[in-house]
Amino acid sequence: MTQTARRLTRHEQQAQTRLRLIETADRMFAEGGIKAASLRSLCERAGFSQGAFYSNFASKEDLLLCVLERHIQQEVAFMQGLVSGSDREDLDDALDRLANRLAKIARDPHWSLLSAELQLHARRDPDFAARGDKVKAASLNEFTALLEDLIKRYNLNPAITTPDLARGLYALWSGLALQGSTRGELPRDQVFLSFLRNMIGSPRT
Template structure:
């Protein structure tokens, strides 16, 4: 079946995104270039600029898509959790977020985009849009938990989501700190405080 022009453009865009993603994983953000991305995707630089305004624009979209995929996975975990044991659910979610925080190439990408947004007012607007989308996704995850377990959080889901996203990214950027509790415990502690949950009971 012959593809429509729109379908062909979508395929080209997806190949460029996939090539850029592979470049980040294999070489890091600093080493990636538009020329190498286009070569790996089998397209010209003209095709690149037909889909993205710049490398920065591409990077924002990659980070946003990555976080969207992960939040979809986390929301699915909430939807399919068994029983009413919120403690077990929080542990699963926090363990997944902590694992993602260990993926250095994503935290480095976030840092580079944040710094570039501080230096370039034109890019700052694109970066704000990307962060707003990520905040919205985390807010939806919090809303899922709120409905699933009939919680009464101290802040609205979006505001809690913004705080959770900031803590998660901060932990990723900060790395390991001597004397600090594990990342998953930090994340669970934050959410418990925001959700107004009592401290979990312990058995002697």
């Protein structure tokens, strides 16, 4: 007997539309920047009308922030899984996993292009910069919570406060993501690992 597919509710349809627009913008912003991605071309590529766009987002800038927020939330959740999946007796393994993941996303051209686009657009638009700062602050709070879990899990005594540790690690990641590769450089995972080992502290006795 064939089952009839359940009809989506209006809320579910809107959630799907929103996600499709975010995923399409994610690719287009990285390909050519926010200025090059016209609202019309973005909607056509996603398969929706401009009316559908404005039912979900106030502007392209609003969409850019949603794209970045989604990326960061996904990465923090992934890294939380890495930390929780590590042996409670093996701090080195947990730090290695975290450093390797940070290095991987710093090497990802898609991530670095989105990060650069955010910073460049913020320099051109003070209003967008203020909104971007709020998203960045929320992201840092999530990253701080991740590091607090790590510190608690291994009973560590960090050299600086956890929020400062999160800001330092975020700044290091941003710099390495935008810098690209240079000849003879120390591998990114080793840079992150050195920072973490020096700042995260040793287990309390």
